[in-house]
Amino acid sequence: MNASTIVANRPMGRLRKSIFHDTGSRRAIVSLILFLVFWEVGSQSKAWFGVQLPWIGMVPAPTAVFSAWGPLLLDPSYWQSWWQSSYRVFFGFIAAMILGIPFGLLMAVSKNYRDTVFPVFEIFRPIPPLAWVPAAIIFWPTQEMSIAFVTFYGAFFTVVLNVIGGARSIDVRYFQSARSMGANGWDIFRRIILPGTLPSIVIGATVGMGITWEVVVAAEMISGGGNSMGGAGGGLGFFIWNSYVGGSYPQIVVGMISIGIAGYISSTIIRWIGSRATPWLRMR
């Protein structure tokens, strides 16, 4: 008789087993419910117990948030905010990948190139993307392009650093054995360096995607979210800012959760693509 059967034979063990049934999704649901309950109780603390809990007592309650969310779901301008932030993230992210991957590979492959470019790269890297907002507004003809640029900038350095790190950590034996089996320079690039760097590219993309969401929202708030679109049409960042200015606090939280969901969906997509691009890592 092993440990697990002992547990299963005890009444509590059986109960626990039937509730949780070893599925992660059940745990996720339970933790979400607990979180919402805690939040509701916390923000209603003044009305219910007469004592306002610090910090959480000032946050709109989930019931208020959801009742503000309901009508928004039918409001096209809310969905337009989603759409606008999403395509800014998409373009900034794609641009960061398209420029960042070759840039990083070049730095990894060519010492001359690395020696020349790396110092400049390292000076630009610590500059926070948001510090670029004013300059970007001045440089780029449209506000849309300014936001896209800042978004791109946020993801670019992460992508590049991951590519360099990934390419340079490829085991030298792979190059040696490929060479001795008759591979030429291009073969080695295509069949060793590229697939060898792919796992790091996926990591860079996942992290970079998170950064683009952080950056796009802040950029939308600061730049006013593209006034040419009119009103609340300036992306989720502007949606939050507008709710703040308009004093509808539950909507702020709606905007925040929307970003959370959007970011989660984006990372899931990247992870899905990534695991298909690197099937040899899937079984681990």
Place this chain on the structure above:
Amino acid sequence: MNAVIQSNAFEAKQRERNMNTKGTKGAIRIEKVDKVYDPEGAAVKAVDTCSLDIGAGEICMIVGPSGCGKTTLLNAIAGFHSISNGTIYLDDELLCGPDKPKAEPGPDRVVVFQNGALFPWKTNLENVAFGPIMQGTMSKKEAFEKARDMMASAGLNGSENSYPGETSSGVRRRVEIVRALMNDPKVLLLDEPYRALDSLTKSVMHEALLDIYYKNKVTIFFITHDLEEAIFLGHKVVIMTTRPCRPKKILDVDIPHPRDYNVLTSKRFRELMDETMEAVHEEAMKAFERGEKEG
């Protein structure tokens, strides 16, 4: 079914014929080779006037303490590193010498590395088919067909479409040897390929290697620091001095091939062990006292 039996019988006959004959290509002649690392600075002499003749189709086992410079020698033959002095010939053709310190790496001398160098992003089958496709000697289809055949005859059916990361280390090592043999090399360079394996897997791998050898008859240059392994496998065992590396003692193993595990308990095997143990131990002590690092 019938065809399988027939081909097995054919194979067995062919093997029998092959057992006691050596191959005809892949003789290596190493003449007075020196290798000095960092000649301007630290000037570490890794190999010192090393001369060695390895016959075509011979299994030559190189035994020496860690860090003695035996891998340097292998890298020189493979064309990964240059030599400082001397010459190395393969079948009387110059590999490297005074005017050409570094040999060109090529498919006639394929290395099987210490910790394995199968490409993790390719399936085992794709790994095995890699060489001929790269060299352009076969179409993709032909290469995959031959790869499948070779894997099957090495008892590796079933792991073709797995990735190396999904297969056991013993299978991986065999796949890597098959991958090397796909290139129809003259010489197989093995750099302590079984070092990371447990002793049970290792004994299976030894017999698998001999099996592959009896079918293919390539010259094998095998680095190890396991004397038992060396005598069990080799036609010739070369005991190297500690750094700088040079042959200290060359032992002709007169136990006839084909060998199997009964050899290990035979009287002759023990005699040969006793004969060489002292030489190996002496060098190991020297290396230990000097605190040589792995390499």
